[in-house]
Amino acid sequence: MLAQYSDLLFMAAVGVYVLAMVLHAAEFAVARSAKPVLVGAGGPDTVERPARGERYARMAVSLTVLGAALHTASIVARGIAAQRWPLGNMYEFTSAICLAAVVGWLVMLRRSPVTRAVGPFVLLPVVVLLFLAGTVLYAQAAPVVPALQSYWLVIHVTTITISSGLLLVPGVASVLFLVRGAGWLTDRLPSSDVLDRLAYRVTIIAFPLFTFAVIAGAIWAEAAWGRFWGWDPKETVAFVSWVIYAAYLHARATAGWRATRAAWINVAGFATVLFNLFFINMVVAGLHSYAGLG
Amino acid sequence: MVTDTPVRATPARTPPPGWTALRNAWRSLTSMRTALVLLFLLALAAMPGALLPQRSLNQRLVDQYFTDYPTLAPLLDRVGAFDVFAAPWFAAIYLLLMTSLIGCVLPRTFDDARALRARPVATPRNLARLPHHGGGTVDAGLDDAAARVRGRLRGWRVAEREEGAGRTLSAEKGYSREVGNLVFHLSLVGLLIGFAAGKLFGYEGQVIVPAGGGEFCNTGILGYDSFRAGTLVDGTDLAPFCVRVDDFTATYLPTGQPDRYDAALGYQTGADLDAGRADEWRSFPLSVNNPLRTDGARVYLLGNGYAPIFTVTFPNGDVRTGDVQWRPVDQATLLSEGATKFEPPGVTDDEQRRTGQLAVTGLLAPTTSGGDVVTSVFPDLRDPEVAIDVLRGDLGLDDGRGQSIFEVDAAQVESGELVRVARENLVPGQSVTLDDGTEIRFDGVRRWVNLQISHDPGQVWVLVFAVTMLAGLAASLGVRRRRFWARLTPSDQPGRTVVELGGLARTDRAGYGEEFDRLRADLLEPDVVKDP
């Protein structure tokens, strides 16, 4: 019963996100057609948008907030329905990653409104992932196997989820940085500097959290599997992601690597996170095969 | 890691060329660029470990890979692609990286320690040129204004200097960033050493113990079914403790998904045994996320399964019971297979013995489907049934080759030395009688558990360093190293002071602005300033 509500809320959230994207797109279109009258050399944040475009953009953001609220409710309902922490299979896991990405994005937007034009590009992968979660990955709400019955599930998987979700934002910002660097969408996107800073700021929060999550995983593995680290495929790819994000941070402090190359590294980092989530869960068998895809 | 190598005093004499080359090699090894390249290499080198089957995880999948790719596999094998994390090239990368890291971080630490003792740098002439700046006139005399600035800069390292008729204050904050960075990188080294120590001095063994009183004592390698040890472990001084599996219960959801595994364990520590308390047992509830920790070792509940109990009554009236474990072939239903082997009793003649050995092999369903073809429909022990072949003849136990406890030697069957003499489905209590009058009865099923015993003296250090690493990381990413300057000059109007402010973030571009703006507001906007 509650599980059905959870599913309905999930679908509603996806619908609202899609609508928010449509409004963002409408804003783009309006701003585009109105472009000739606009003045301003300092990038889109200093360009006066026509009131209509501005209204669309605000509505898009409000809808994103609404979507996040529905999304949260869906996850909570799922947890109550299954009577456990709602991170027990890939459907739940992917859904929560997307929520973390959206919420992380909204928080950044609040702190730095000039990044608003990044919104649709955060929503796009979120909607795609949620679509996959709701279709291919979907699993009934059910209890989890003995190895997962531990408070470490809450600690490890929640932090992994939040950090993976947060890392989506720098991933998107870095892609946009590269897109902009290639000369596309330069009139629509925030300046390179803003994008670069967005990527960096979120990464330095998500990376320590990811580190914590991996350590928590190791502590759990020591209790559940008999060793804290065994180069299981999921552990190995987590290690690879970790090393790549470490390289990103180092690149940001190395002359000649700061901007474009750092952005590439960040994109590569997020690619390995996605790879770990999908490929390793679905193709490579390992101890982490709790995906519920049976 | 250093961005720009500080230039040290060049030696007066021209150094020998070999020395220069060495120093250059060291410099480039410890440069940030090299560290970056090594990080990429490390990430890249680890990937095959996730994509190709690894011997350390699953030998069977490696063998399968050899069958599937007969030309490619040997090539990959030659470069260690199936043992990535033990490969010399993998070790070379991380050892170089660690060296680079130490060579990079230590000199920088000395520089920082020096900087920590130095006074914050003098105020630049033109503060308006700094990325963050501001200015104004405040209603306060020079001393009051200076006191106000100092008061607002609590927690900063501040140096005050006279400058003409006025005064300057230079302040710096965020030294813990460098400390954090150092702690982070050194922790990585510590972590690696702890990891290596665990691999050298640790061991890991598995053993199957029957539930309902089966015992295992950690006295030597031979007691284990499988044993993996570090290079520096010879197995002669394992911590001698004993465990006894008093009971094992598995609970399942109606779908057959396991819900809980619990083993009631009794154990005796090495100290108990030394003190001669060999008949007292401490109890411990062993379960999947709850290993027993004793004598520097950990005991895990890794798996479980069933052992059918067969009683053989030989024609001469002798009775033998066998309850060796069978292995699950289907994890979802615990359908199991195995071979329970019997020697004819009281036979001294070798030839006779070799033709009279018995093996009961086949399938065991803990919850049978019923019908002629026995399969299991549920993993719990509800309604067991076995489908067995009884083989008689020479099991081949004496030919010196080790033999699997789960199956009979197929070569003996092929050569006709082992012949099938019966095939039956039995439920507990039922029996089958052979042509020579031997009766084989299926009495019931006993559970067994698979225990793993691990010892890793390095892991506590790995944990300690992981925690310090995380703390260091948080400090080095969360703390901003920043400078702040104020130049105070007496205004033309008496009792007022002209204040110029400047700020510079030393480490990254993100996020000094807001803090600076608050400082500026507090110092320049009179209504915001609370009088000290």
Ligand code: HEM
């Ligand atoms: C060395 C230890 C561990 C590491 C490095 C590690 C790493 C990771 C990483 C990186 C993820 C997220 C990957 C992704 O994006 O899909 C993850 C997810 C997960 N981990 Fe771990 N983990 C460890 C131990 C454990 C243990 C001991 C358990 C449970 C017994 C566990 C259960 C899970 C679950 C349930 C998920 C999410 C669900 C899923 O991937 O389908 N992990 N882990």
